Amino acid sequence: MNTLKRYLRLYRVLVSQFLKTIMQSKVDFLMGLLGFFFTQIMGIAFLYLVFEQIPSLQGWSLNQLIFIYGFAQIPRGIDHLFTDNIWMIAWRIVINGDFDRYMLRPMNLFFQVIAEKLQPDALGELLVGTLLLIYSLSKGIVIVDALHIGLFLVSIFAGAIIYTSIKLFFASIAFWVKISGPFLQVAYEMADFAKYPTEIYARAIRFIITWIIPFAFVAYLPASFFLKETVSGWIIGIECLIALVFWCIAYALFKKGTSIYESAGN
Amino acid sequence: MKKKLKIYLPFASNELKRQLAYKGAFYLFILVSLFGSFINYYLWMAIYGSSENNILGGLTKNEMIIYVFMAYVTSSIVTISISDWVSDDVVKGTVSMNLIKPIDYRASLIVRATGDMIYRFLAPAIFIWIGVEVYKVHWLGMPFTNISYIFFYLLSCIMSFLIYVLFDFCFGMIAFFTTYIFGMLMAKEALLSFLTGQLIPISFFPEIFQNVFQYLPFSSMIYTPVMIYLGKYTGETLCFMLLRQLIWVLFLYILGSLIWKKVTKRLVVLGG
Numbered sequence: 345m346n347t348l349k350r351y352l353r354l355y356r357v358l359v360s361q362f363l364k365t366i367m368q369s370k371v372d373f374l375m376g377l378l379g380f381f382f383t384q385i386m387g388i389a390f391l392y393l394v395f396e397q398i399p400s401l402q403g404w405s406l407n408q409l410i411f412i413y414g415f416a417q418i419p420r421g422i423d424h425l426f427t428d429n430i431w432m433i434a435w436r437i438v439i440n441g442d443f444d445r446y447m448l449r450p451m452n453l454f455f456q457v458i459a460e461k462l463q464p465d466a467l468g469e470l471l472v473g474t475l476l477l478i479y480s481l482s483k484g485i486v487i488v489d490a491l492h493i494g495l496f497l498v499s500i501f502a503g504a505i506i507y508t509s510i511k512l513f514f515a516s517i518a519f520w521v522k523i524s525g526p527f528l529q530v531a532y533e534m535a536d537f538a539k540y541p542t543e544i545y546a547r548a549i550r551f552i553i554t555w556i557i558p559f560a561f562v563a564y565l566p567a568s569f570f571l572k573e574t575v576s577g578w579i580i581g582i583e584c585l586i587a588l589v590f591w592c593i594a595y596a597l598f599k600k601g602t603s604i605y606e607s608a609g610n
Numbered sequence: 611m612k613k614k615l616k617i618y619l620p621f622a623s624n625e626l627k628r629q630l631a632y633k634g635a636f637y638l639f640i641l642v643s644l645f646g647s648f649i650n651y652y653l654w655m656a657i658y659g660s661s662e663n664n665i666l667g668g669l670t671k672n673e674m675i676i677y678v679f680m681a682y683v684t685s686s687i688v689t690i691s692i693s694d695w696v697s698d699d700v701v702k703g704t705v706s707m708n709l710i711k712p713i714d715y716r717a718s719l720i721v722r723a724t725g726d727m728i729y730r731f732l733a734p735a736i737f738i739w740i741g742v743e744v745y746k747v748h749w750l751g752m753p754f755t756n757i758s759y760i761f762f763y764l765l766s767c768i769m770s771f772l773i774y775v776l777f778d779f780c781f782g783m784i785a786f787f788t789t790y791i792f793g794m795l796m797a798k799e800a801l802l803s804f805l806t807g808q809l810i811p812i813s814f815f816p817e818i819f820q821n822v823f824q825y826l827p828f829s830s831m832i833y834t835p836v837m838i839y840l841g842k843y844t845g846e847t848l849c850f851m852l853l854r855q856l857i858w859v860l861f862l863y864i865l866g867s868l869i870w871k872k873v874t875k876r877l878v879v880l881g882g
Binding site: 371372374375376377378379381382383385389390394396397398399400401402409431462465526527529530532534535536540545546549585 | 625655663
């Protein structure tokens with residue numbers, strides 16, 4: 345209990361340091377937010393234009409697709425906000441030898457990595473996600489009862505963990521190959537596939553994004569639970585299980601990586 | 611002319627060499643951006659599958675497949691973001707070095723971008739293009755693209771490239787006013803992918819938007835060359851489209867010169 349308290353206090357201290365740097369450059373913050381906001385809005389505009397031509401896409405209505413799209417943004421945004429520094433492991437921290445800094449402090453290594461930075465750009469994604477969810481709720485296409493609200497919270501939390509695990513896994517490869525940024529980039533971009541119903545893809549792609557890099561479990565599959573009565577709540581259970589398994593694998597790899605880490609220098 | 615060539619050519623060849631040095635990262639970048647095309651491909655397949663019409667936005671399903679991949683090929687050779695370089699130069703202060711040399715900064719950027727374009731044309735674009743043609747003939751049972759369309763397509767691409775870099779130069783001037791251009795670049799990319807027709811053919815837009823786009827340079831960047839490739843423009847329309855591209859090149863060239871003059875007057879460089 346005491347350790348938890350200590351970490352919470354440390355997190356507050358570290359984050360407040362970081363917030364000061366953001367306050368220094370408010371315009372940058374706004375523009376970053378705007379950039380992510382625009383990127384997501386264009387995706388919706390695309391769907392809108394397409395649905396001018398067709399009544400439904402393989403049985404999905406425009407509003408339902410908007411819900412899936414918005415739902416996908418929320419776990420993504422949460423992960424992006426809190427753990428953006430994982431990217432730096434993949435690109436920079438390991439090869440520069442900056443990881444030394446973490447090794448010297450008597451704190452959990454993963455905690456130090458994520459506590460160093462908050463990514464305010466992520467608010468753009470969270471904003472779009474929330475707006476789209478509110479829109480979908482106002483259209484009355486989402487199932488709202490106690491069970492669904494409860495599982496909704498569980499689902500976005502588990503989704504964010506899946507994101508973090510995938511990032512941590514690919515970033516940890518950097519301990520062996522020094523720079524793993526490109527691998528991480530490819531894996532991360534796979535998430536775009538899951539913004540649409542996965543039935544539209546060829547079987548191989550569907551298999552990859554469901555079971556190997558399981559982004560379908562972050563977006564499309566849980567989202568369908570909130571849209572269709574016929575989808576069982578077990579889908580959220582499977583999502584949590586996947587989150588747990590992937591987190592254990594990723595964290596074990598990270599641990600192993602830190603144990604073989606060698607500093608740069610001469 | 612010969613002297614000019616001697617001065618500016620190294621910018622292109624250096625860029626070519628630089629790109630060749632980081633091949634690994636480049637191929638991964640291609641893979642990532644191809645993802646987008648495949649998502650689009652499957653999405654359009656599903657869209658045509660759900661539609662009662664065989665023709666959407668003036669394109670048949672087969673034409674749409676070619677559109678998606680040719681839009682990718684076109685954008686990969688045309689959209690070379692020189693505003694990244696401008697912002698880099700401004701943030702690092704190296705822009706002052708470029709100002710004291712007896713060269714035109716914009717010309718050096720454009721030549722450098724040309725090096726990049728040639729590389730991208732050789733590395734991914736031409737292979738994907740061949741892939742598209744093979745797919746088209748072998749699976750879709752359509753004939754090879756007419757050689758005259760290819761000629762006009764390439765001509766149009768060159769102008770698209772000029773329109774894009776000249777526009778991007780004007781855009782890059784924002785870097786002189788703010789240091790964090792990353793967000794702006796993202797917003798620009800998102801907006802352009804939409805307005806240029808890279809994401810969805812312009813013909814899908816409501817009429818009123820299409821009319822507005824007539825007076826903007828964006829549709830000339832990707833939509834026009836791809837439509838030429840598809841053989842949608844012939845005779846007079848083709849001439850008109852190419853002429854319109856030419857006018858945009860001239861207009862943006864003059865606009866860029868004016869902005870550049872204004873900006874350099876108030877430039878403050880720290881260190882550098």
